Amino acid sequence: MRYAVAFIRKDIYYLRKQLIIAACSVVGFTIFGVLFCGSYKYGNLAKLLENDCNDTYMTATSLFGVLPGVLCLLSLGVIFWGTVSNDRRNGWYMFTSTLPVSKRLIAVTKLGEIAAVFVISGVIGVVGILSCYTVSGRDIAVNDIFIMADVLLFLLIFLLLPTFYFFKGRETASFFTFFLMYITADIATAVIMLSMKSDLDLQKAMTFLQDNAAVISFILIAVNIAVFAVSAAVSAKILGKDVR
Amino acid sequence: MSQENALELRGVTHRFDGFTLDNVSFDVPKGSIMGFVGQNGAGKTTTIRSILNILHNDSGTIKIYGFDSVNDEMKIKEDIAVVFDELPFPDMLTPSSLEKVLKGLYKKWDGTRYYELLDRFSLPRKKKIHDFSRGMKMKLQICAALSHGAKLLIMDEATSGLDPVVRSEMLDIFLEFIGDEEHTVLMSSHITSDIEKIADSVTFIDGGKILLSGYTSDILADHAVLKCSEEDISKIADEDIVSVRLCDFGADVMLRNRTVSEENYDGYVINRTTLDEILLFYVKRNSGKEWR
Incomplete structure (x- = not known):
């Protein structure tokens, strides 16, 4: 635990400036989102867009409500991923090989650190979203938010850290990450489009998901923990070879 | 293992693609400085990585203060300090913030000693490391290495590229370090003048093989x-x-x-x-x- 705290402290010292900037941006966007949503009832741009689209999920209110959370996840998460390449470039991993710590602990700490950043920023994001919905007087789709957060954690953290280690934190890792996210988004879009053209009732599926959100969330959390363990083991193995 | 040896390598072999560390054996007596000399690519860094168990050897044994470097790795690493040829700390840190990180990594961390050494080397506490010169960075590494109660100091080409004044300051520190009979230094370098100045014994390596190992005075006399x-x-x-x-x-x-x-x-x-x-x-x- 002592080592884990020291490793995290090192990253926080290293990223102090970026973290302050990211935190200010997130708070700023959240305040903006809340104010924007608060003005919804008085007839703002969101109202106009909603009238045009007439689609609950595509309102500008939702967009501005979700934005702070998404920004949190992307900015803070990406910043912490960056420490993988920094650690390699400045020889930190070589230094850690002189310490009485295992590579697995280093990988688990890094995973835990990034997971914690995502969770904390996710919480800020959810608070932002809830605030936006509350001030705009709209129904809150909490289940959607939790499921989305679970899937994001699964995709963004646990699958991608080994990727960053594998590519030694180089630009290729970022490219691969965005490529993977792009593919994932494409697959999701394709599924939606196919379901719209086929007999599959998307609305029914969404209703099922919402009705069973608690169970699904628990299952996803369990899957996340399992993937966390596998991810840590794979990362440690890659990291061990990299240092050699 | 003789209790008089801080480090003992026996038949250490590691095969890479295109390079073999071949049956490397030598002893470093306690309370002494050993120069580990060889041209670039001779196998010095590979040997050091074997000692640190970063490389898993194909055969051979390494004992550090009587403990096996593989089986007792976690036990002995607290007693080892390593100085690399490049500073391995994040360059956005300051010596002061680095101290806060390092004190969490070593059980026997001595902050007072660290700051004493910083002052002795006239290193600023609040300046970011990336603004340091190469000499200052190496001095900072020495400060960190000598502040956690390590008994064995391993230097991997640490004096390369430094001017004679800085090298001389560093050599003085090493001589003080081995003043305690328990402390030992293994100093890899291709600057033989430094080795000649301070090393009690010297080991030559080339092409992954030990050419010669013995007391510096004997080798020079013979x-x-x-x-x-x-x-x-x-x-x-x-x-x-x-x-x-x-x-x-x-x-x-x-x-x-x-x-x-x-x-x-x-x-x-x-x-x-x-x-x-x-x-x-x-x-x-x-x-x-x-x-x-």
Whole structure:
């Protein structure tokens, strides 16, 4: 635990400036989102867009409500991923090989650190979203938010850290990450489009998901923990070879 | 293992693609400084990585203060400090913030000692590391390495690229460090003048093989360069010769036993030599038409 705290402290010292900037941006966007949503009832741009689209999920209110959370996840998460390449470039991993710590602990700490950043920023994001919905007087789709957060954690953290280690934190890792996210988004879009053209009732599926959100969330959390363990083991193995 | 040895390598072998660390064996006595000398790519860093168990050896054993480097790795690493040729700390940190990180990594961390060393080297506490010169960075590494109660200090080309003044300051610190009989230094370098100044013993390595290992004073006393004509080389017994360098004015012959040679080859000029020359003659033997 002592080592884990020291490793995290090192990253926080290293990223102090970026973290302050990211935190200010997130708070700023959240305040903006809340104010924007608060003005919804008085007839703002969101109202106009909603009238045009007439689609609950595509309102500008939702967009501005979700934005702070998404920004949190992307900015803070990406910043912490960056420490993988920094650690390699400045020889930190070589230094850690002189310490009485295992590579697995280093990988688990890094995973835990990034997971914690995502969770904390996710919480800020959810608070932002809830605030936006509350001030705009709209129904809150909490289940959607939790499921989305679970899937994001699964995709963004646990699958991608080994990727960053594998590519030694180089630009290729970022490219691969965005490529993977792009593919994932494409697959999701394709599924939606196919379901719209086929007999599959998307609305029914969404209703099922919402009705069973608690169970699904628990299952996803369990899957996340399992993937966390596998991810840590794979990362440690890659990291061990990299240092050699 | 002898309790007098801080470090003991026996038959350490590690095969890479294109390079083999071949049956490396040497001892570093407690309370001494050993120079580990070889040209670039000779296997110095590979040996150090084997000692640190960063590389898993194909065969051989390494004991550090009596503990096995593999089975007792976690136990012994607290007692080892390593100084690399490049600073391995994030360059956005300051010496002060680095101290807060390092104190969490070592059980026996001594913050007072760390700041004393910073002051001694006139290193600023609040300046970011990326604004440091190479000399300052190396000094900072030394400060960190000597502040957690390590008994064995391993230096991997740490003095390369530093000016003589900084090197001299660092060498003084190492001499102080080994003042305590328990403390030991293994110093890898290709700057043999530094080794000659402070090392009690020296080990030469080339192509992954140990060429020579022993007390510095003995090695310097035993070896000598005999100057003769090319025709006279045949008068010198093969077992006395390390290698021969041919030049325009004759030949330089590196002899392996100066005392005996001075008696046997009376009439020839036999000069004392340096570690640099000794390394050169061992590494270059049979390597071209100028060398035999």
